[in-house]
Amino acid sequence: MENKPNAATDLTIVADSNIASLSEFFNNDTLSGTTGRRVRMIKVAGRDIDAQLLADTQPNVLLIRSVTHVNADLLKDNDSVRFVGSATIGTDHVDQDYLAARRIHFANAAGCSKHSVAQYVLSAILTLRPEYWQRSSTPPTLGIIGLGNIGSTLAQYASSLGWQVLGYDPLLPASSLNNASFAQVIEKSDLVSLHVPLTDKSSATSLAGSAHHSSHAHEYPTRHLIDKNALDAMPASTLLINSARGPVIDAAALQADIERTGRQVVLDVFEHEPQIEEALLSKLAIATPHIAGYTLEGKLRGTQMIYDALCEKLSISPAQSMHQLLPLNMFLWSELQAHPDRLVKFYDIMQDDKALRATLAGGQVKAAAFDQLRRDYHLRREWQF
Ligand SMILES: NC(=O)C1=CN([C@@H]2O[C@H](COP(=O)(O)OP(=O)(O)OC[C@H]3O[C@@H](n4cnc5c(N)ncnc54)[C@H](O)[C@@H]3O)[C@@H](O)[C@H]2O)C=CC1
């Protein structure tokens, strides 16, 4: 009797089981205290959240990460969901127009892992090109495409290393950081790092967290932003890093480019993710399974942000804080700068690369292996800047 759902008094939550500290944030004490509602939590693998599950469980709240597509296909026959929270920065998996039309509240976790992703990019660069630690009269030039939360944070780290930065973001005003055209970034950088959302020409909704310019998104779509033309214009010596979304690079053009130029390329995201072909993987300098943002801090901040948004929607005060859940953090960026040889202690990116390559079977990394690496990801900490 006690566990039987009661639509009137229960707050039923269906959540991706890969969301960090779900039970600590979403329980009777942290949610239903003032509303008196009993929290019923149903944890499911993100890819298993489908219309049938929603029909069976009738949740009021849906908590997701990036692998659950939220759109009319999922929700057209459902009337129970009133709040969707995605514990991610990216929102390309959510049809926000559809949610708005249905008056379903949506929240994401803008900026939650901006330091973690920036630190991933730095780790990749400094692992492949340790000479860039040295301050020299000709510092490297880092090109950053997309100057939102992650791109601008990465620029701060680069500046603290004395690097030159060329930035391109057509949706932001010109500035000392937003200082170059797309062609200049592509042609003049030693390193190019991508930090754009995945958007299509017809899409005007993929910029949650950047709502101030979302209505212009369609003017500068990012799908295949890095295509054959862009790669042809990029010097062979330029290191290219994609930790944004896989389809921002045309994978076929990239493979041909690496075969032709021998370019160093780092991918955390893949056009056909969660599947990766060995033909591409074998040509990459570093490859990781979409874990750039996967520090303890980045994940907890994501959970905190959707928890806070749900509390606001329920008109209750937040009663949980990630700071109560975080163990002591001893990773200081200033220490790493003083002791570059400690990089692998701070984050050993090659360990993630090796783990991904070890799952190759029959010429592919299969979806299940890719997902398992992400589900069982080791404890990684964010460095304090
Ligand atoms: N690999 C991973 O683990 C993670 C990946 N991401 C991805 O990184 C993306 C960026 O994250 P944030 O910086 O936090 O987002 P953000 O929304 O703060 O910034 C994105 C910036 O890209 C700019 N932009 C949009 N279209 C552009 C174009 N065609 N050319 C150049 N700039 C363009 C926007 O104006 C905005 O300033 C997310 O959308 C997500 O897809 C985010 C977190 C973790």
Ligand SMILES: O=C(O)C(=O)[C@H](O)COP(=O)(O)O
């Ligand atoms: O925040 C984002 O955007 C991301 O890409 C996430 O860090 C990836 O996380 P999952 O949702 O795919 O676990």
